[in-house]
Amino acid sequence: MTTTPQDARAEPTPLAPGAPRSGTTFLGLPTAPRGVGHLRGTQSFPDAARTALRDGQLRANLGRATTTIRGKRAAVVAExxxxxxxxxxxxxxxxxxxxxxxxxxxxxxxxxxxxxxxxxxxxxxxxxxxxxxxxxxxxxxxxxxxxxxxxxxxxxxxxxxxxxxxxxxxxxxxxxxxxxxxxxxxxxxxxxxxxxxxxxxxxxxxxxxxxxxxxxxxxxxxxxxxxxxxxxxxxxxxxxxxxxxxxxxxxxxxxxxxxxxxxxxxxxxxxxxxxxxxxxxxxxxxxxxxxxxxxxxxxxxxxxxxxxxxxxxxxxxxxxxxxxxxxxxDNGRTAVLADEVGREALHCIRCSACLNVCPVYERAGGHAYGSVYPGPIGAVLSPQLTGVEDNASLPYASSLCGACYDVCPVAIDIPSILVHLRAEHVEAQTRPTAESVAFRGLSRVMSNPRLWHLAQRAAGLGRFLSRGRPTLPAVLPPPVSAWTRTRDLPTPPGKSFVQQWTEEHRR
Amino acid sequence: MSARDEVLGRIRTALGEQRPQVAVPPVPGPRSLAPAELLHLLAERVEDYRATVLRCTPDEVPATVVRGLDLALGAGWEPADVVVAPGVPAAWRPSGAPEDDGRPAVQLAAFAATLTGVATxxxxxxxxVLDGSPLSGRRALSLLPDVLVCVVEAAQVVPDVPDALGRLDPLAPLTMVSGPSATSDIELQRVEGVHGPRTLVVVLAG
The missing domain is CATH 3.40.50.10420 (NagB/RpiA/CoA transferase-like)
Structure with missing residues (x-):
């Protein structure tokens, strides 16, 4: 399963007629043109971040600076x-x-x-x-x-x-x-x-x-x-x-x-x-x-x-x-304005408080975003200015923790716009992605009680793989590795809820 | 179609027929402070920026201006080193200090210090806040010399930013000055003194 898509610039995606595409929005409003300016990077966010995370000096510099500024902001805002x-x-x-x-x-x-x-x-x-x-x-x-x-x-x-x-x-x-x-x-x-x-x-x-x-x-x-x-x-x-x-x-x-x-x-x-x-x-x-x-x-x-x-x-x-x-x-701003959810990104007064509190920005740094607008606000602004396919990985460059929303001086609901843009990106896909296949499968299993019980029993295999540890090992064979490479997958419990319920009520 | 018409047309397309109705909630006013508390707060907040505040009675302004220049330039400064905004009352001026004569702005860099009043x-x-009036002087005057001495009178002090905006002319070239020039660009640590005056002295009268 993958939730971090490659950007369109790396691999162009064929578009269905009428689907939102880079270049214009559904209302026909042009986005920021390619080939000029600094709104698009040369790599997707996960690829760029991987390089940045290996730079210990960068992480130390960023950690020190953002910690200082967070404290100063909190003190004068509390006043x-x-x-x-x-x-x-x-x-x-x-x-x-x-x-x-x-x-x-x-x-x-x-x-x-x-x-x-x-x-x-x-x-x-x-x-x-x-x-x-x-x-x-x-x-x-x-x-x-x-x-x-x-x-x-x-x-x-x-x-x-x-x-x-x-x-x-x-x-x-x-x-x-x-x-x-x-x-x-x-x-x-x-x-x-x-x-x-x-x-x-x-x-x-x-x-x-x-x-x-x-x-x-x-x-x-x-x-x-x-x-x-x-x-x-x-x-x-x-x-x-x-x-x-x-x-x-x-x-x-x-x-x-x-x-x-x-x-x-x-x-x-x-x-x-x-x-x-x-x-x-x-x-x-x-x-x-x-x-x-x-x-x-x-x-x-x-x-x-x-x-x-x-x-x-x-x-x-x-x-x-x-x-x-x-x-x-203009340079894409009117295209942002056309989106009733996304237009709130235009309220930004460029204070950068959201960068300073963001756990993703603090670790990956600004260059990983590929645009002059990095951090949480950049993750909602850049893809809208360019059209989401040109910055498709940015709406996913967030844990949706909401710290950015809390500090935003004009209360931009950045997490909601991120989710909105993810949906827009998913809906623009015409070929099935590994994620959509997986969820379609899951949907079938979850709507059939017999299949669901079988699947739960199969999850016991996970306990065997974890050998008593609370999470599964990161190195699993594909396609599972696409998920476990960047996430902890908890070891399945010894008994499912349904098993426990049945046992208790049998007595 | 001109770029102007095209951009305006795009905005109209983006917003559609039904434009959102938005009510702006009121913001509470500033805390109410007695005049003495107001001056005390100003002095404390200016000093927080590592500027020097010298408090005095209105009669003591001339002597306090001289004391401020002593502190900033060191004893032995020449009155010719200090340029004065044209609207500064004669009584406040160190004797012999020249007035800004409208010379090309860049030549003001030759002075060591500037004396001005403020708008609020x-x-x-x-x-x-300096507003480009004769009392505040033109913008370059409070920018190029390395020391800026400003005289603030008690009646000019307001509680908060909105109060100040209400007193100011939006068409005047305004400069809001909060402490000496500073930067936080190196490791987000504040360092005073970059391109603007590195020393700010505020003479607070009243």
Missing amino acids: VPHWEQLRQAGKALKAATMAHLDEHLEELERQVTARGGTVHWARDATEANRIVTELVRATGSDEVVKVKSMATQEIGLNEALEAAGIEAIETDLAELIVQLGEDSPSHILVPAIHKNRSEIREIFRRTIPGVDPGLTDEPRQLAMAARTHLRERFLRARVAVSGANFAVAETGTLAVVESEGNGRMCLTLPQTLITVMGIEKVVPRWEDLGVFLQLLPRSSTGERMNPYTSTWAGVTPGDGPQEFHLVLL | AVAETGTL
């Missing part, structure tokens, strides 16, 4: 007596926004335009990359400074800019570590969470020109090295690219939440600012930020408030960039 |  009401308000605000997403986006466009900004619409990653590349080219600059942004990671903007001869400089410390190490991000908030301090020191020593050879692995020293390295780049930058945490429709105000001040540098010093934002980031009213700015920092870095939150509306004469472009990105 | 401050989270 807020009305946290649960805040959460429910956040959830309802997001649901209410999604129900009229078109109207809010049109209002946002009107307001941003009225304040001197230019709004662009991108159907997908390819179009967004083209828009940004052309905007940068028009400035004549061949480099851009970047604020950490999930949307631009998702669409692979850096690669697109590089192909056009434009250097994209990541300025968030963790993004810088990933970029200098020619690595990929493994966490939404701390993309270099898989690296420890001495590994980071080695990357800096190797890649930063003129870095002090005596650089220690003291985090403060490492942060100072990054400060020195980027200072001159901030001061000479003419174009910046950012994402957005929120955009207020009624006022046209954009908001970026950050810690280091690299965001402020990018949002303030260059002449031109280009912001790429997923369409689901809009909120209707200014006062809505009051809810989200309480929920996000406490869930994310475990702080009452992050060091810097910047907001701006269009262009402010004499203060900051004098040219502002907002790129509104 | 949030007690619960220890947050100062």
Whole structure:
């Protein structure tokens, strides 16, 4: 029996007419295109996780970091007596926004335009990359400074800019570590969470020109090295690219939440600012930020408030960039919106609390998910953005323990969406899988009392195999091995319930 | 069809005819605190970020600003090293400190310290909000020099984030500052001082 399917990219599955397929949803809404961006891995989750689990250093780094952040989050959340009401308000605000997403986006466009900004619409990653590349080219600059942004990671903007001869400089410390190490991000908030301090020191020593050879692995020293390295780049930058945490429709105000001040540098010093934002980031009213700015920092870095939150509306004469472009990105989001159960994944405010509590993420790490959105939220978001067949193993990358739901600041019911996506995946299969054959067989046996008693008696064989241990050995012949390789199969009891009942009532 | 019309059309298709009706439940307001408790909470929360808080009466602001600069820059700093937001009252300014004259933003990096007022401050989270007004200064002013000294007056302090948003202009370029610049990117340990000012001094008057 197998419950961990291979992804479609490894082995294409023929589809029945009318079945949901990668590329479009049943309503005909296109998903994120293949061949661009970072929503699909090269391996299925179980295969990638198997490699990651062998890396003891990775597991130690992740274990230490997630334990620290879990404790910090719990402490600052416990401080807020009305946290649960805040959460429910956040959830309802997001649901209410999604129900009229078109109207809010049109209002946002009107307001941003009225304040001197230019709004662009991108159907997908390819179009967004083209828009940004052309905007940068028009400035004549061949480099851009970047604020950490999930949307631009998702669409692979850096690669697109590089192909056009434009250097994209990541300025968030963790993004810088990933970029200098020619690595990929493994966490939404701390993309270099898989690296420890001495590994980071080695990357800096190797890649930063003129870095002090005596650089220690003291985090403060490492942060100072990054400060020195980027200072001159901030001061000479003419174009910046950012994402957005929120955009207020009624006022046209954009908001970026950050810690280091690299965001402020990018949002303030260059002449031109280009912001790429997923369409689901809009909120209707200014006062809505009051809810989200309480929920996000406490869930994310475990702080009452992050060091810097910047907001701006269009262009402010004499203060900051004098040219502002907002790129509104779909890239599969409308396909997610079409799913009445799955659309809740669009409520995510990218805090990463669900990653930090997830027993699967803590052990496998972010790279195993293959997408820029790892962890529980990634397991529900990535397959929906790409179409479930392109990330078919992700809905199964969970024990369904529910810890992610408990910590989610906007109460996204991630376990229910996971189950929903598993069902969608199973229903899309046209050829029988080992699992469906097994369950069909089981169904026959369980609906026939005589067969069921025979089967129970046959289970006594399991007691023979276990030789007195509480579980069966992991090494069993196929097809049973597909199950026992990753699970403990309990030794069958000496007598079944029915046998015991019969014996007791015979007396 | 334009990308705009296509994306909007997709949203309408996705949502269908029957759009969900969602009621947003109310959120309880902040805890009620007496004015003295509010200032105490702000001071405690700002200090939690490893910023320096100096409390004083409104009359003592000028002397306290100087004391803050002494602490941050060490005795012997020159008034010419300190740049002042144009709307800061004359009485608060160290004598001889130049005002931001609107020079190209990057040139502000040459100053060692900045003195500004604030638009409002949030007690619960220890947050100062600068709003780009003459009192707060333009955004680059509170960003490039390595030391930031902010004067907060008692009447500017509100209990929580929603109260602050109610007082602010959504169209102004706002910067919410909670402690010195910091990062948690190395092993999720907080380290103060990256690209923004590494030292934050708050002069709390009242």
